[in-house]
Amino acid sequence: MAHDRNPARLVGAAPGPAFEITFDGRPVPALPGQSLAAALWAAGILAWRTTRVGGRPRGAFCGIGHCFDCLATVNGTANRRACLVPARPGDTVTTQEGNGHGELAV
Amino acid sequence: MANSPSEEPEYDLAVIGAGPAGVAGAVTAAELGLAVALLDAAERPGGQFYRHPHPALGAARPQALHHDWGTFVDLRRRLAASGLRHLAGHHVWTVVPAGPEGPWGVHAVTGADGGGPLVRIRARAVLLATGAYERQLPFPGWALPGVVGAGGAQAMLKSGLVLPGNGTCSVGVRSRAGARVVVAGSGPLLLAVATTLAAAGARVPAVVEASDYLGYARRPGALAAQPGKLAEAAAHRAALWRHGVRLRTRSAVTEVHGADRVAAVTVSRLDRDWRPVRGSGRRIACDALAVGHGLVPQLDLALALGCATRRTPDGASALDLDTHQRTSVPGVWAAGETGGVGGAQLACVEGELAGLAIAARLRGRPAPTAIRRARSLRRRRDRMRAFADVMARTHAPGPGWSRWLDDATEVCRCEEVTAGRVREAVADHGARDARTVKLLTRAGMGWCQGRMCGPAVACLAAQVPGTGLPPSPERRPLAVPVPLGVLAALDEPPGPGDGTG
Numbered sequence: 001m002a003h004d005r006n007p008a009r010l011v012g013a014a015p016g017p018a019f020e021i022t023f024d025g026r027p028v029p030a031l032p033g034q035s036l037a038a039a040l041w042a043a044g045i046l047a048w049r050t051t052r053v054g055g056r057p058r059g060a061f062c063g064i065g066h067c068f069d070c071l072a073t074v075n076g077t078a079n080r081r082a083c084l085v086p087a088r089p090g091d092t093v094t095t096q097e098g099n100g101h102g103e104l105a106v
Numbered sequence: 107m108a109n110s111p112s113e114e115p116e117y118d119l120a121v122i123g124a125g126p127a128g129v130a131g132a133v134t135a136a137e138l139g140l141a142v143a144l145l146d147a148a149e150r151p152g153g154q155f156y157r158h159p160h161p162a163l164g165a166a167r168p169q170a171l172h173h174d175w176g177t178f179v180d181l182r183r184r185l186a187a188s189g190l191r192h193l194a195g196h197h198v199w200t201v202v203p204a205g206p207e208g209p210w211g212v213h214a215v216t217g218a219d220g221g222g223p224l225v226r227i228r229a230r231a232v233l234l235a236t237g238a239y240e241r242q243l244p245f246p247g248w249a250l251p252g253v254v255g256a257g258g259a260q261a262m263l264k265s266g267l268v269l270p271g272n273g274t275c276s277v278g279v280r281s282r283a284g285a286r287v288v289v290a291g292s293g294p295l296l297l298a299v300a301t302t303l304a305a306a307g308a309r310v311p312a313v314v315e316a317s318d319y320l321g322y323a324r325r326p327g328a329l330a331a332q333p334g335k336l337a338e339a340a341a342h343r344a345a346l347w348r349h350g351v352r353l354r355t356r357s358a359v360t361e362v363h364g365a366d367r368v369a370a371v372t373v374s375r376l377d378r379d380w381r382p383v384r385g386s387g388r389r390i391a392c393d394a395l396a397v398g399h400g401l402v403p404q405l406d407l408a409l410a411l412g413c414a415t416r417r418t419p420d421g422a423s424a425l426d427l428d429t430h431q432r433t434s435v436p437g438v439w440a441a442g443e444t445g446g447v448g449g450a451q452l453a454c455v456e457g458e459l460a461g462l463a464i465a466a467r468l469r470g471r472p473a474p475t476a477i478r479r480a481r482s483l484r485r486r487r488d489r490m491r492a493f494a495d496v497m498a499r500t501h502a503p504g505p506g507w508s509r510w511l512d513d514a515t516e517v518c519r520c521e522e523v524t525a526g527r528v529r530e531a532v533a534d535h536g537a538r539d540a541r542t543v544k545l546l547t548r549a550g551m552g553w554c555q556g557r558m559c560g561p562a563v564a565c566l567a568a569q570v571p572g573t574g575l576p577p578s579p580e581r582r583p584l585a586v587p588v589p590l591g592v593l594a595a596l597d598e599p600p601g602p603g604d605g606t607g
């Protein structure tokens with residue numbers, strides 16, 4: 001029974017056409033109006049960051065911009081909060097490692 | 107200069123936060139003729155409670171995710187008709203007085219996650235309606251992907267139409283079997299979260315509530331005065347029953363299992379003090395855990411202004427307000443969860459009361475003590491506040507919760523500080539408060555500035571006998587993250603456009 005229910009059906013959603021973003025190079029569908037974190041969740045992706053000290057995976061936790069667990073590198077910019085940033089066609093999200101500035105290390 | 111904020115004209119009133127309290131306060135004041143600016147971080151009004159799908163998602167029935175959607179529709183209509191200035195996407199990070207009672211400089215960064223231009227507005231009065239955030243108590247495995255805030259799961263569902271776990275579909279995305287989401291923690295929010303998740307297709311194997319509901323029964327007077335609350339709880343229980351969801355009281359998730367994402371949780375029974383009962387642990391397979399232990403008022407801006415606080419029955423700090431919603435700082439009012447967590451209806455009533463009082467004050471009239479509208483609002487507020495106190499007492503964390511932690515449990519998620527290191531700071535280095543623990547371990551020094559671990563760290567440090575809770579509110583200099591250059595530019599130079607007087 002639970003299989004027939006879904007969030008879109010619950011609210012009678014008729015979104016604009018889905019578009020594509022990429023996560024670590026793989027295509028992920030997103031709907032207009034969704035945050036990057038929502039698009040990743042919808043694709044079953046729960047982690048898009050590894051921590052600085054333990055290298056452990058993290059994704060969205062608080063969902064509203066408070067916890068900073070959901071930091072991701074978006075179109076080359078590190079430390080964006082994926083739960084707040086709206087998804088746009090062609091966005092590239094890459095797993096952020098450590099403090100997100102590894103590629104700038106001198 | 108890139109770092110100097112763009113100037114906005116002066117307003118009579120700046121309302122910070124566009125949730126139920128802020129919108130109610132702003133429209134009430136605007137309808138009485140004040141020039142009002144309403145600042146909020148989100149794109150759309152409603153706050154966390156009335157968070158709703160982005161218009162591009164074309165939701166025909168947003169009310170399916172809400173109770174009392176009609177109240178919001180009405181507020182939104184008044185907002186549109188009021189002509190007040192709604193500054194969306196404005197993350198207010200500080201409020202600075204120009205004189206002893208204002209006017210106030212309200213500083214904000216803009217954009218989805220605060221990367222946009224700086225804005226400063228000026229106002230003769232300020233209404234703080236900054237709401238609350240979720241209280242989290244750590245336990246082994248709580249940093250694993252798939253563990254999400256209960257409020258966070260609901261927020262992502264309300265705005266993005268997604269469920270945590272295995273990616274249960276939305277339109278245009280392949281449909282999969284419903285994620286199994288355990289809902290755990292304490293407080294009335296859990297029942298609402300579980301009901302909404304189940305209605306949206308999640309399978310909810312269990313709702314795990316750490317307290318029992320006897321606290322309500324012990325205060326029948328407060329409950330009888332709020333029959334609506336009882337009906338709401340009954341409706342949730344009925345919905346959970348329909349969806350086959352089991353409610354376990356006096357229990358907690360004491361461990362999460364999984365390699366790189368949630369695979370199962372252990373649920374343990376708790377004794378009166380919230381200590382896990384030995385041998386009572388049972389494993390439940392699931393794809394996600396939505397967890398939260400109620401809400402705590404968000405007071406960053408208020409504390410920086412020096413507003414006095416009071417201790418709520420669940421040990422949190424809330425603003426100390428007079429009968430007209432005034433804080434202890436002249437020129438600053440507050441409404442909603444900032445004065446103690448009590449829900450959206452209470453927030454609306456307090457917002458309206460504050461709007462009335464501010465309009466009277468700015469017009470040089472006496473406070474609206476006698477007028478009918480204010481009198482009936484005050485009566486409703488006092489009834490709902492009494493109920494909120496019962497609710498807080500019923501769900502207050504018991505001191506035994508720290509027994510859920512082993513030494514390897516991460517307490518501070520940002521800085522990855524374990525319970526073992528916090529205990530070491532307390533036992534070996536004599537730390538007695540969150541501040542000292544922070545200096546010794548870096549707990550609470552990371553990105554979130556202790557918003558996630560603050561209550562837990564303070565409790566581990568203080569070990570106040572008979573309470574599981576921190577002794578005093580934490581002060582944070584900044585309410586949201588701000589680039590250093592912005593701080594350097596904050597000198598509030600007097601001069602043209604200053605608008606003093």
Ligand code: FES
Pocket residue numbers: 059060061062063064065066067068069070071081082083084
């Ligand atoms: S999930 Fe907490 S900040 Fe994005």
